[in-house]
Amino acid sequence: MPRRGGARPSHATPPHKYHHRSATLPPPPPSNSQGSQGRGEAPSFLAAIALRPARMANAASGMAVDDECKLRFLELKAKRTHRFIIYKIDEKKKMVVVEKVGEPVLNYDDFAATLPANECRYAIFDYDFVTEENCQKSKIFFIAWSPDTARVRSKMIYASSKERFKRELDGIQVELQATDSAEVGLDVIQGRAN
Structure with missing residues (x-):
């Protein structure tokens, strides 16, 4: 035993x-x-x-937001010191960072040229326009740029982090999702501004 x-x-x-x-x-x-x-x-x-x-x-809330992202947005909103801001996700830092800032003298074509053909980005564009009543106005666009040719993993990370990032930018007036240049063309911007 x-x-x-x-x-x-x-x-x-x-x-x-x-x-x-x-x-x-x-x-x-x-x-x-x-x-x-x-x-x-x-x-x-x-x-x-x-x-x-x-x-x-891989969950939605994994990306932090660099303080510069909010600072540049506040400058655009309050002082109109930028025409646009391009944001990217730094996967190593697990953080959204500012990639490029456009001067106020730049136009929409300059902005569109900065969106990479094969990579996702978030972007803010300050669009100036004149209404039918001849009033000068502007609207702040948030653009989620996710081209079809981008990596699947990148598209998933940008899509899952978008809502949290947008909450950091108080003052967005119009949101656009775009997978190619036609979906973020000037005619689309004009149509959504009115």
């Missing part, structure tokens, strides 16, 4: 080692060699825990 009782720890050892391995390595294929009842559930439970941080890293 003592020998049989002493044999139990040797049966418990493989799951114990497996338990430690699963925290750092992907779980091996399921096997039917588990001797004790109920222990077969441990691998799937541990695998779920090991995968949880990866899911959280």
